Amino acid sequence: MTTAVVTGASSGIGAATARRLAGAGYHVFLAARRHDRIEELAAEIGGTAVATDVTSEESVAALAEAVGPTLDVLVNNAGGAFGSSPVSEAATEDWRRMYEVNVIGLMQVTRALLPALVASGAGAIVNVGSTAGRVAYEGGAGYTAAKHGTKVVTETLRLELFDQPVRVMEIAPGMVRTDEFALVRFDGDAEKAAAVYRGVAEPLVAEDIADAVTWMVTRPAHVNIDELVIRPRAQAAQHKVHRVTD
Template sequence: MAAQPIQRHRRPLVPTPPSRLAVVTGASSGIGAATARALAGEGFRVVCAARRTDRVEALAAEIGGVAVTCDVTSDESVQALAAAAGPRVEVLVNNAGGAVGLDRVEDAAVADWQQMYDVNVLGALRVTRALLPALRAAADAVIVNMGSTAGRGVYPGGGGYVVAKHGLRALSETLRQELNGEPIRVTEIAPGMVRTEEFSLNRLGDPERADAIYADVDEPLVAEDVAEAVRWVATLPRHVNIDELVIRPVAQAAQHQLHRGPLFDR
């Protein structure tokens, strides 16, 4: 009698769940790049979007993500970003932004104010609108808008940036109310003083003036501190929404109260 083949019980094949997808704008440097790395460390496949192709390509190669050249002030560019992201997105970080100048209102260049509003507010609007179908396709999703403590007060010379960040705060609150009843969380993260390689330099155009902003401040925030906040918000249980998260260094008690000098024991 021929030997019978041994019957082995095989477990049914279980499809590997697709990677959760995160989209981060302004990912070429600073908070955006740090956020992309932090989310990749949590297992997200990250779409790294920014205007500087070489920067986002290098970052995407580092973290196993996807590089997309994107200008958030362009409708066509944002539509291309949505197409690259695909049909389902779990996390959107609207990080693209920035400030221009420190002119008083009476001296302000209208074009500078338009640029800041277009990037900080309308850029977030364009990207959010374009990606909402993909966010709705996820079981649960998170939109994180990168605000600023400038959106919670005013200061001389900061008018254009203050107006833009107040606008982003209003956009975040409105979106949260309009999406109520859908499994999409909306968070605004508002950092205070963060020392990155480009923010103050881009704003002032002078390395010495940019460095003076942080002079004698004992441990201002760095990009990784804010990225950690984004990572935390994005990985909370789906029923938990952080409406607003304000982060400052210990040396900064308020927008205009900043301790300069030694603070921590070495």
């Protein structure tokens, strides 16, 4: 039985990736804080729900215990953006939360599950980064700093594991419309969240990213997709988005 862990699996890209991997034959361990949601999804796809807070070492240790001695795929998807203030008005707690989940959490989960990935003989890690990890933009310093962290941790891990049977990959999505990401970033302000996608006829959706992640991990074991940057056709760059106005 091939196995996969997906963090942040309660909604959006994480939930879509869990579904897609299950469809590809993996037994998926769904890790997220909202246990009711992952229990429901686990029942749907025949997976295992493990209530997990990636920022807690104890919680991550319990996840590793539930997974067991071997693991084929780890998708570090848990992340988030909180706030959009300029640096001059930044909320320290928002920045701390972003670094904790996007960098520290990713490290803790990877560290805990790495022995099982090595033991599989052909492990694969996919870290879900962002185009924000490549380009700076006004109001995004906290998130771009955290996602630059995700990118650099991925690159460093690949160097450190060069002689181990584990592939280390990053997918960096651009504009993806999900139910919660923008709402969380703007503290529940639906108008601000909707404005992000206004006029964009076809942003990416969670299933697009799930499809790409599944493709990455199902390449032959000697093929490493170092990084995959994926955007909707309408988004040429962070600041260059085609919007249709009425």
